[in-house]
Ligand SMILES: Nc1nc2c(ncn2[C@@H]2O[C@H](COP(=O)(O)OP(=O)(O)O)[C@@H](O)[C@H]2O)c(=O)[nH]1
């Protein structure tokens with residue numbers, strides 16, 4: 001599933017802006033009506049105003065419903081992020097109310113058209129137009145909390161990390177200051193993107209590198225997989241569970257230098273907890289800051305330095321092999337016991 005480009009969600013107009021735009025354009029449209037007979041001209045003009053205003057309101061509202069992703073179409077990770085960020089129920093409810101508003105406006109326009117056809121006097125045409133405008137305004141008023149909600153939700157959602165669940169992803173965990181962000185930068189082609197999880201003030205880095213035309217994404221987990229799970233609230237646990245859906249590999253980074261912010265014992269406890277949580281994924285344990293270690297002290301370990309670049313290319317190779325995304329399987333060479341539909 002491709003990622004949602006949260007940054008591309010369109011702006012949401014304020015409710016009075018929606019009405020202004022619709023009424024302004026509708027007046028212009030009615031100016032184009034030509035008919036030498038006043039009675040027929042006004043009838044056409046009033047109908048044109050109502051139909052044009054309705055169609056602008058309708059298309060503005062429907063564009064929101066369509067440009068905002070349907071929750072069911074999102075990856076589990078994105079669904080969990082939306083839920084944590086703005087609440088899935090509010091999300092569904094708001095889009096539902098906006099859809100309802102669009103439908104109401106369309107049906108009022110239809111009723112008004114039929115009414116204008118039945119009317120026989122110029123005053124009646126004007127009144128029918130005014131009545132329709134009044135009803136449009138009140139529909140928009142009714143859904144204005146939902147429209148405002150959508151505008152605010154957009155600002156939160158725009159900051160979410162966009163992860164493409166059809167491409168490999170490496171989740172980088174470890175205690176604060178072990179060097180997670182620095183490692184992601186070292187492995188990345190280009191500057192990592194900065195994003196935010198909705199439930200921590202910490203920024204996260206989203207990096208990637210390309211290997212044989214595949215995009216290997218790396219995502220940081222500050223505030224999530226960096227301290228004991230007993231300190232977690234529900235939303236954070238939900239996001240942690242979601243990480244399992246995107247990660248092909250969990251990279252657990254350990255700072256075993258003497259000056260590490262978190263004691264080695266606590267880092268090991270965290271490793272155990274994280275391993276328990278993300279049990280389905282292969283884990284690679286990597287020691288950071290090898291430049292600060294005595295030579296040979298990390299001999300049998302995977303060790304890297306984001307400062308000198310030591311071990312970085314070897315680690316990249318190991319990650320690619322662990323993920324095995326570019327293993328090509330020969331379809332003619334399936335295992336003996338492979339189920340074959342043509343033999344059923
Ligand atoms: N000497 C050395 N310092 C590092 C290395 N990687 C990170 N650091 C330093 O460790 C501190 C924390 O790094 P950071 O990447 O922000 O850690 P994070 O909290 O796990 O993301 C920073 O001051 C980095 O400059 C490394 O490989 N060698």
Ligand SMILES: [Mg+2]
Pocket residue numbers: 180181182220222
């Ligand atoms: Mg960091």
